[in-house]
Amino acid sequence: MPEAVVAAARHLLRSFAKPCRILAAVSGGSDSKGLLLALHSAIGNRDREGFSLAACTIDHALRPESAGEAAAVAAFCAERGIPHLVRRWEGDKPRTGIQAAARQKRYELLADAAAALGADCVATGHTRDDQRETIAMRGARGEGEGPGGAGMASTMFYGHRVWVLRPFLGLSRADIRAFLSARGVEWFDDPSNANPLFERVRVRSELKASEEAPVAPWSAAQRAASSARAAALIETHVRVHETLVAEVAAAQAGNTSDADWRRALLSVAAVLGGRNHLPGHATIERISGFLQTGAPGRMTAGGVVYDRRPNGLYLYREARGLSALVVDPGETSVWDGRFNVTNGGQHPVAVTASQKDNQWDQRLIDSGLPPGVAKRAVRAAPHIAPAQADVVGSIRAKVECRIALYDTFLPGFDRTMADALALLFGRERYPAPPVHDVFDRNGEGLGGLPWQGDARTLC
Known part of the structure:
Protein backbone atom coordinates (compact mmCIF):
# COMPACT_ATOMS: atom_id res chain seq x y z
CA MET A 1 0.00 0.00 0.00
CA PRO A 2 2.32 2.78 -1.19
CA GLU A 3 -0.42 5.39 -0.66
CA ALA A 4 -0.54 4.49 3.05
CA VAL A 5 3.00 5.82 3.49
CA VAL A 6 2.13 9.42 2.64
CA ALA A 7 -1.18 9.04 4.51
CA ALA A 8 0.74 8.17 7.68
CA ALA A 9 2.95 11.25 7.23
CA ARG A 10 -0.10 13.46 6.72
CA HIS A 11 -1.73 12.03 9.81
CA LEU A 12 1.40 12.84 11.78
CA LEU A 13 1.14 16.50 10.73
CA ARG A 14 -2.51 16.63 11.83
CA SER A 15 -1.47 15.24 15.22
CA PHE A 16 0.75 18.18 16.13
CA ALA A 17 -0.49 20.65 18.72
CA LYS A 18 1.07 23.40 16.60
CA PRO A 19 3.20 23.57 13.42
CA CYS A 20 6.90 22.99 13.91
CA ARG A 21 10.15 21.90 12.28
CA ILE A 22 10.64 18.13 12.06
CA LEU A 23 14.08 16.52 11.87
CA ALA A 24 13.98 13.24 9.94
CA ALA A 25 16.65 10.70 10.88
CA VAL A 26 17.83 9.34 7.50
CA SER A 27 20.40 6.58 7.19
CA GLY A 28 19.83 5.94 3.49
CA GLY A 29 18.00 2.67 4.15
CA SER A 30 14.50 2.10 2.80
CA ASP A 31 12.56 2.91 5.98
CA SER A 32 14.24 6.23 6.74
CA LYS A 33 14.37 7.32 3.11
CA GLY A 34 10.67 6.56 2.79
CA LEU A 35 10.04 8.63 5.91
CA LEU A 36 11.94 11.59 4.45
CA LEU A 37 10.11 11.51 1.12
CA ALA A 38 6.69 10.99 2.74
CA LEU A 39 7.17 13.93 5.10
CA HIS A 40 8.52 16.07 2.25
CA SER A 41 5.44 15.22 0.19
CA ALA A 42 3.01 15.72 3.09
CA ILE A 43 4.44 19.08 4.05
CA GLY A 44 4.58 20.20 0.40
CA ASN A 45 3.68 23.89 0.33
CA ARG A 46 2.62 23.82 3.98
CA ASP A 47 5.77 25.76 4.89
CA ARG A 48 3.59 28.85 5.01
CA GLU A 49 1.55 27.14 7.74
CA GLY A 50 4.62 26.74 9.92
CA PHE A 51 5.75 23.19 9.14
CA SER A 52 9.25 22.61 7.80
CA LEU A 53 11.56 19.63 7.36
CA ALA A 54 15.24 19.02 8.02
CA ALA A 55 17.29 15.82 7.99
CA CYS A 56 20.28 14.27 9.70
CA THR A 57 22.40 11.23 8.89
CA ILE A 58 24.41 9.57 11.63
CA ASP A 59 27.66 8.10 10.37
CA HIS A 60 28.54 5.44 12.95
CA ALA A 61 31.97 5.01 11.32
CA LEU A 62 31.72 1.24 11.70
CA ARG A 63 32.18 0.46 7.98
CA PRO A 64 34.46 2.01 5.33
CA GLU A 65 31.42 2.75 3.14
CA SER A 66 29.49 4.71 5.75
CA ALA A 67 30.99 8.13 4.95
CA GLY A 68 30.14 7.77 1.27
CA GLU A 69 26.59 6.68 2.09
CA ALA A 70 26.12 9.71 4.33
CA ALA A 71 27.39 11.96 1.55
CA ALA A 72 24.92 10.39 -0.87
CA VAL A 73 22.05 11.13 1.51
CA ALA A 74 23.30 14.71 1.81
CA ALA A 75 23.18 15.04 -1.99
CA PHE A 76 19.70 13.48 -2.10
CA CYS A 77 18.46 16.07 0.40
CA ALA A 78 20.19 18.95 -1.41
CA GLU A 79 18.36 18.04 -4.63
CA ARG A 80 15.08 18.54 -2.76
CA GLY A 81 16.07 21.63 -0.83
CA ILE A 82 15.98 19.86 2.54
CA PRO A 83 18.54 21.16 5.09
CA HIS A 84 20.77 18.26 6.08
CA LEU A 85 23.55 17.52 8.57
CA VAL A 86 25.93 14.59 8.92
CA ARG A 87 26.99 13.71 12.45
CA ARG A 88 29.83 11.19 12.86
CA TRP A 89 30.46 8.91 15.83
CA GLU A 90 34.07 9.74 16.60
CA GLY A 91 36.46 7.89 18.88
CA ASP A 92 36.93 4.29 19.92
CA LYS A 93 34.01 1.87 19.72
CA PRO A 94 33.18 -0.75 22.38
CA ARG A 95 34.20 -4.34 21.69
CA THR A 96 30.91 -5.70 23.05
CA GLY A 97 27.34 -4.39 23.02
CA ILE A 98 28.04 -2.40 19.88
CA GLN A 99 24.41 -2.14 18.75
CA ALA A 100 23.19 -0.82 22.10
CA ALA A 101 26.07 1.65 22.23
CA ALA A 102 25.37 2.74 18.64
CA ARG A 103 21.69 3.27 19.47
CA GLN A 104 22.58 5.44 22.46
CA LYS A 105 25.08 7.47 20.43
CA ARG A 106 22.69 7.80 17.52
CA TYR A 107 20.01 9.46 19.64
CA GLU A 108 22.60 11.66 21.32
CA LEU A 109 23.85 12.92 17.96
CA LEU A 110 20.30 13.33 16.64
CA ALA A 111 19.45 15.48 19.66
CA ASP A 112 22.54 17.60 18.92
CA ALA A 113 21.48 17.95 15.28
CA ALA A 114 17.92 18.91 16.26
CA ALA A 115 19.29 21.71 18.41
CA ALA A 116 21.64 22.86 15.65
CA LEU A 117 18.87 22.92 13.03
CA GLY A 118 16.21 24.38 15.30
CA ALA A 119 14.00 21.28 15.07
CA ASP A 120 11.26 20.71 17.63
CA CYS A 121 11.28 16.91 17.36
CA VAL A 122 12.95 13.97 15.62
CA ALA A 123 11.08 11.49 13.40
CA THR A 124 12.37 7.98 12.76
CA GLY A 125 11.32 5.31 10.26
CA HIS A 126 10.67 2.40 12.65
CA THR A 127 8.11 0.04 11.09
CA ARG A 128 5.77 -2.77 12.08
CA ASP A 129 8.62 -5.18 11.26
CA ASP A 130 10.86 -3.43 13.81
CA GLN A 131 8.01 -3.56 16.32
CA ARG A 132 7.55 -7.32 15.93
CA GLU A 133 11.28 -7.85 16.42
CA THR A 134 11.36 -5.61 19.49
CA ILE A 135 8.42 -7.41 21.12
CA ALA A 136 10.06 -10.79 20.47
CA MET A 137 13.44 -9.65 21.82
CA ARG A 138 12.02 -8.08 24.97
CA GLY A 139 9.78 -11.06 25.60
CA ALA A 140 12.77 -13.42 25.35
CA ARG A 141 14.62 -11.27 27.89
CA GLY A 142 11.70 -11.37 30.32
CA GLU A 143 11.06 -7.63 30.14
CA GLY A 144 7.26 -7.83 30.09
CA GLU A 145 6.84 -6.02 33.41
CA GLY A 146 9.00 -3.09 32.33
CA PRO A 147 9.05 -0.55 29.52
CA GLY A 148 9.17 -3.37 26.97
CA GLY A 149 5.70 -4.59 27.93
CA ALA A 150 3.99 -2.88 24.99
CA GLY A 151 6.83 -2.76 22.49
CA MET A 152 8.01 0.57 21.12
CA ALA A 153 5.91 3.65 21.81
CA SER A 154 4.90 5.98 19.00
CA THR A 155 6.55 8.80 20.95
CA MET A 156 9.69 8.72 23.09
CA PHE A 157 11.43 11.49 25.04
CA TYR A 158 15.20 11.15 24.75
CA GLY A 159 17.75 12.35 27.29
CA HIS A 160 15.47 15.03 28.71
CA ARG A 161 16.19 16.85 25.43
CA VAL A 162 13.93 16.02 22.48
CA TRP A 163 10.80 14.05 21.60
CA VAL A 164 11.24 11.27 19.03
CA LEU A 165 8.22 10.33 16.89
CA ARG A 166 7.64 7.01 15.10
CA PRO A 167 4.83 7.53 12.58
CA PHE A 168 5.43 4.32 10.61
CA LEU A 169 4.78 1.70 13.33
CA GLY A 170 1.57 0.74 11.53
CA LEU A 171 3.33 0.16 8.21
CA SER A 172 5.34 -2.77 6.92
CA ARG A 173 8.76 -2.44 5.35
CA ALA A 174 7.24 -3.85 2.16
CA ASP A 175 4.78 -0.92 2.07
CA ILE A 176 7.63 1.57 2.27
CA ARG A 177 9.75 -0.15 -0.36
CA ALA A 178 6.80 -0.25 -2.73
CA PHE A 179 6.36 3.49 -2.14
CA LEU A 180 10.02 4.14 -3.01
CA SER A 181 10.03 1.81 -6.01
CA ALA A 182 6.97 3.55 -7.44
CA ARG A 183 9.00 6.77 -7.40
CA GLY A 184 12.17 5.22 -8.78
CA VAL A 185 14.09 5.89 -5.56
CA GLU A 186 16.87 3.50 -4.49
CA TRP A 187 18.15 2.82 -0.99
CA PHE A 188 21.14 1.29 0.82
CA ASP A 189 21.08 -2.08 2.56
CA ASP A 190 23.35 -2.05 5.61
CA PRO A 191 25.26 -5.39 5.65
CA SER A 192 25.11 -5.43 9.46
CA ASN A 193 21.38 -6.11 9.07
CA ALA A 194 22.33 -9.58 7.83
CA ASN A 195 24.98 -10.32 10.47
CA PRO A 196 23.77 -13.20 12.70
CA LEU A 197 26.11 -12.07 15.48
CA PHE A 198 23.49 -9.43 16.33
CA GLU A 199 20.40 -10.37 18.36
CA ARG A 200 17.94 -8.44 16.19
CA VAL A 201 19.19 -10.16 13.03
CA ARG A 202 18.73 -13.60 14.61
CA VAL A 203 15.25 -12.69 15.82
CA ARG A 204 14.34 -11.34 12.38
CA SER A 205 15.38 -14.64 10.81
CA GLU A 206 13.35 -16.61 13.37
CA LEU A 207 10.26 -14.50 12.75
CA LYS A 208 10.50 -15.04 9.01
CA ALA A 209 10.53 -18.78 9.61
CA SER A 210 7.56 -18.62 11.99
CA GLU A 211 3.93 -18.27 10.99
CA GLU A 212 2.95 -16.54 14.25
CA ALA A 213 3.75 -12.91 15.09
CA PRO A 214 4.78 -12.13 18.68
CA VAL A 215 2.07 -10.54 20.78
CA ALA A 216 2.75 -7.71 23.21
CA PRO A 217 1.35 -8.17 26.75
CA TRP A 218 -0.44 -4.82 26.41
CA SER A 219 -1.62 -2.46 23.72
CA ALA A 220 -0.46 1.14 23.96
CA ALA A 221 -3.80 2.20 25.49
CA GLN A 222 -3.62 -0.61 28.06
CA ARG A 223 -0.06 0.35 28.87
CA ALA A 224 -1.05 3.99 29.35
CA ALA A 225 -3.94 2.96 31.62
CA SER A 226 -1.61 0.77 33.68
CA SER A 227 0.89 3.62 33.97
CA ALA A 228 -1.85 6.01 35.07
CA ARG A 229 -3.04 3.63 37.78
CA ALA A 230 0.54 2.93 38.91
CA ALA A 231 1.08 6.69 39.14
CA ALA A 232 -2.00 7.06 41.34
CA LEU A 233 -0.78 4.24 43.60
CA ILE A 234 2.62 5.90 43.92
CA GLU A 235 1.01 9.20 44.86
CA THR A 236 -1.22 7.51 47.45
CA HIS A 237 1.03 4.93 49.07
CA VAL A 238 4.69 5.96 48.74
CA ARG A 239 6.60 8.62 50.64
CA VAL A 240 10.25 9.40 49.88
CA HIS A 241 12.58 10.77 52.55
CA GLU A 242 15.39 13.09 51.35
CA THR A 243 15.52 11.23 47.98
CA LEU A 244 17.20 8.30 49.78
CA VAL A 245 14.48 6.16 51.36
CA ALA A 246 11.00 5.17 50.20
CA GLU A 247 8.40 4.31 52.85
CA VAL A 248 5.29 2.21 52.22
CA ALA A 249 2.55 1.41 54.75
CA ALA A 250 2.62 -2.17 55.99
CA ALA A 251 -0.90 -2.93 54.70
CA GLN A 252 0.02 -1.99 51.12
CA ALA A 253 3.56 -3.41 50.99
CA GLY A 254 2.57 -7.03 50.40
CA ASN A 255 -0.12 -6.36 47.79
CA THR A 256 2.13 -7.59 44.99
CA SER A 257 -0.60 -9.67 43.34
CA ASP A 258 -1.81 -6.33 41.96
CA ALA A 259 0.27 -5.96 38.78
CA ASP A 260 0.05 -2.16 38.74
CA TRP A 261 1.12 -1.84 42.36
CA ARG A 262 3.94 -4.31 41.77
CA ARG A 263 5.13 -2.24 38.84
CA ALA A 264 4.81 1.00 40.85
CA LEU A 265 6.85 -0.39 43.74
CA LEU A 266 9.53 -1.85 41.48
CA SER A 267 9.80 1.45 39.60
CA VAL A 268 10.42 3.34 42.85
CA ALA A 269 13.03 0.73 43.75
CA ALA A 270 14.70 1.17 40.34
CA VAL A 271 15.10 4.90 40.97
CA LEU A 272 16.58 4.25 44.41
CA GLY A 273 18.96 1.70 42.92
CA GLY A 274 19.96 3.82 39.92
CA ARG A 275 18.70 1.15 37.50
CA ASN A 276 17.37 1.93 34.03
CA HIS A 277 15.15 -1.14 33.88
CA LEU A 278 13.01 -3.29 36.16
CA PRO A 279 14.27 -6.68 37.32
CA GLY A 280 13.55 -9.89 35.42
CA HIS A 281 10.68 -12.22 36.19
CA ALA A 282 12.63 -14.49 38.56
CA THR A 283 13.75 -11.57 40.72
CA ILE A 284 10.24 -10.09 40.72
CA GLU A 285 8.87 -13.39 41.99
CA ARG A 286 11.51 -13.49 44.72
CA ILE A 287 10.66 -9.95 45.85
CA SER A 288 6.93 -10.66 45.76
CA GLY A 289 7.33 -13.83 47.79
CA PHE A 290 9.30 -11.98 50.46
CA LEU A 291 6.79 -9.14 50.72
CA GLN A 292 3.70 -11.34 50.71
CA THR A 293 4.80 -13.18 53.85
CA GLY A 294 4.37 -9.98 55.85
CA ALA A 295 7.15 -11.07 58.20
CA PRO A 296 9.80 -8.54 59.31
CA GLY A 297 13.18 -8.97 57.67
CA ARG A 298 15.43 -7.71 54.92
CA MET A 299 16.29 -8.81 51.41
CA THR A 300 18.35 -7.20 48.65
CA ALA A 301 17.56 -7.11 44.92
CA GLY A 302 18.82 -4.82 42.20
CA GLY A 303 21.09 -2.99 44.63
CA VAL A 304 18.11 -2.04 46.82
CA VAL A 305 17.37 -3.21 50.35
CA TYR A 306 13.75 -4.16 51.05
CA ASP A 307 13.56 -3.59 54.80
CA ARG A 308 10.25 -4.97 56.14
CA ARG A 309 9.34 -3.82 59.66
CA PRO A 310 6.13 -4.09 61.69
CA ASN A 311 5.22 -0.48 60.94
CA GLY A 312 5.98 -0.55 57.20
CA LEU A 313 8.32 -1.29 54.32
CA TYR A 314 11.45 0.81 53.69
CA LEU A 315 13.50 0.77 50.49
CA TYR A 316 17.01 2.20 50.20
CA ARG A 317 20.23 1.72 48.27
CA GLU A 318 22.48 -1.12 49.37
CA ALA A 319 25.84 0.20 50.64
CA ARG A 320 27.89 -1.83 48.15
CA GLY A 321 29.44 -1.10 44.76
CA LEU A 322 29.49 2.66 45.38
CA SER A 323 32.36 4.03 43.33
CA ALA A 324 33.92 7.48 43.59
CA ARG A 402 18.04 11.03 38.54
CA ILE A 403 15.09 8.97 37.32
CA ALA A 404 17.20 6.28 35.66
CA LEU A 405 14.14 4.46 34.29
CA TYR A 406 13.09 7.41 32.17
CA ASP A 407 15.73 10.12 31.97
CA THR A 408 17.33 8.53 28.89
CA PHE A 409 14.39 6.84 27.17
CA LEU A 410 10.84 7.77 28.22
CA PRO A 411 8.08 6.00 26.22
CA GLY A 412 5.17 8.36 25.68
CA PHE A 413 2.63 5.96 27.17
CA ASP A 414 4.58 5.95 30.47
CA ARG A 415 4.72 9.73 30.92
CA THR A 416 2.04 9.79 33.64
CA MET A 417 4.03 7.39 35.80
CA ALA A 418 7.30 9.11 34.96
CA ASP A 419 5.78 12.38 36.18
CA ALA A 420 4.64 10.71 39.41
CA LEU A 421 8.18 9.42 40.04
CA ALA A 422 9.72 12.79 39.20
CA LEU A 423 7.46 14.63 41.67
CA LEU A 424 8.03 11.95 44.32
CA PHE A 425 11.79 12.52 44.12
CA GLY A 426 11.63 16.32 44.04
CA ARG A 427 11.82 16.84 40.29
CA GLU A 428 9.61 18.71 37.83
CA ARG A 429 7.27 16.93 35.43
CA TYR A 430 8.60 15.88 32.02
CA PRO A 431 7.73 18.10 29.02
CA ALA A 432 4.67 17.09 27.01
CA PRO A 433 5.15 15.65 23.51
CA PRO A 434 4.40 17.91 20.55
CA VAL A 435 1.67 15.57 19.24
CA HIS A 436 -1.70 14.63 20.69
CA ASP A 437 -1.06 10.95 21.36
CA VAL A 438 -0.88 11.11 25.13
CA PHE A 439 -3.43 9.23 27.21
CA ASP A 440 -5.42 10.45 30.16
CA ARG A 441 -5.59 8.64 33.51
CA ASN A 442 -8.29 6.29 32.21
CA GLY A 443 -6.11 5.28 29.28
CA GLU A 444 -8.44 6.92 26.75
CA GLY A 445 -6.72 8.44 23.73
CA LEU A 446 -6.82 12.20 23.32
CA GLY A 447 -6.32 11.92 19.57
CA GLY A 448 -3.12 11.51 17.59
CA LEU A 449 -1.51 8.70 15.68
CA PRO A 450 -3.74 5.82 14.49
CA TRP A 451 -3.21 2.30 15.77
CA GLN A 452 -3.25 0.35 12.52
CA GLY A 453 -3.53 -3.41 12.55
CA ASP A 454 -3.69 -5.51 15.71
CA ALA A 455 -3.67 -3.28 18.78
CA ARG A 456 -1.91 -6.01 20.72
CA THR A 457 1.19 -5.78 18.59
CA LEU A 458 1.32 -2.10 17.67
CA CYS A 459 2.10 0.63 20.13
Missing part, protein backbone atom coordinates in the same frame (compact mmCIF):
# COMPACT_ATOMS: atom_id res chain seq x y z
CA LEU A 325 33.38 10.15 40.94
CA VAL A 326 35.32 13.34 40.12
CA VAL A 327 33.35 16.17 38.52
CA ASP A 328 35.31 18.95 36.82
CA PRO A 329 34.27 22.63 37.01
CA GLY A 330 31.29 23.41 34.81
CA GLU A 331 30.53 19.72 34.20
CA THR A 332 27.57 17.52 35.12
CA SER A 333 28.11 13.82 35.77
CA VAL A 334 26.01 10.94 37.07
CA TRP A 335 26.96 9.30 40.36
CA ASP A 336 25.83 5.74 41.05
CA GLY A 337 23.06 6.07 38.46
CA ARG A 338 21.04 7.97 41.11
CA PHE A 339 22.20 11.58 41.14
CA ASN A 340 23.14 14.22 38.59
CA VAL A 341 25.97 16.25 40.12
CA THR A 342 26.77 19.66 38.62
CA ASN A 343 29.97 21.38 39.70
CA GLY A 344 29.44 25.15 39.69
CA GLY A 345 32.74 25.92 41.39
CA GLN A 346 36.27 26.52 40.17
CA HIS A 347 37.88 23.27 41.35
CA PRO A 348 37.11 19.56 40.80
CA VAL A 349 34.92 17.87 43.37
CA ALA A 350 34.82 14.23 44.44
CA VAL A 351 31.56 12.39 45.06
CA THR A 352 31.70 9.36 47.34
CA ALA A 353 29.37 7.40 49.59
CA SER A 354 29.16 9.16 52.92
CA GLN A 355 29.28 5.91 54.96
CA LYS A 356 28.84 7.98 58.11
CA ASP A 357 27.46 11.50 57.77
CA ASN A 358 25.82 12.91 60.89
CA GLN A 359 24.08 15.63 58.90
CA TRP A 360 22.42 13.14 56.54
CA ASP A 361 21.63 10.87 59.48
CA GLN A 362 19.86 13.60 61.42
CA ARG A 363 17.92 14.80 58.39
CA LEU A 364 16.57 11.29 57.79
CA ILE A 365 15.61 10.83 61.42
CA ASP A 366 13.96 14.27 61.50
CA SER A 367 11.91 13.28 58.44
CA GLY A 368 10.28 10.55 60.54
CA LEU A 369 12.36 7.47 59.70
CA PRO A 370 13.21 4.88 62.34
CA PRO A 371 16.84 5.49 63.47
CA GLY A 372 17.87 1.99 62.35
CA VAL A 373 16.64 2.60 58.80
CA ALA A 374 18.26 6.04 58.71
CA LYS A 375 21.65 4.69 59.80
CA ARG A 376 21.59 2.00 57.14
CA ALA A 377 20.38 4.26 54.35
CA VAL A 378 22.89 7.03 55.06
CA ARG A 379 25.78 4.74 54.14
CA ALA A 380 24.81 5.18 50.47
CA ALA A 381 24.15 8.93 50.59
CA PRO A 382 26.30 11.16 48.34
CA HIS A 383 29.14 13.03 50.02
CA ILE A 384 30.82 15.87 48.10
CA ALA A 385 34.26 17.23 48.93
CA PRO A 386 37.15 18.94 47.08
CA ALA A 387 38.95 16.45 44.86
CA GLN A 388 42.27 18.06 45.77
CA ALA A 389 43.45 18.07 49.35
CA ASP A 390 44.95 21.58 49.18
CA VAL A 391 41.72 23.27 48.05
CA VAL A 392 39.88 25.28 50.70
CA GLY A 393 36.65 27.24 50.60
CA SER A 394 33.03 26.51 49.84
CA ILE A 395 31.85 23.92 47.30
CA ARG A 396 29.33 24.96 44.68
CA ALA A 397 27.69 21.74 43.58
CA LYS A 398 24.09 20.98 42.66
CA VAL A 399 22.78 17.48 43.31
CA GLU A 400 19.56 16.34 41.62
CA CYS A 401 17.90 12.94 41.81
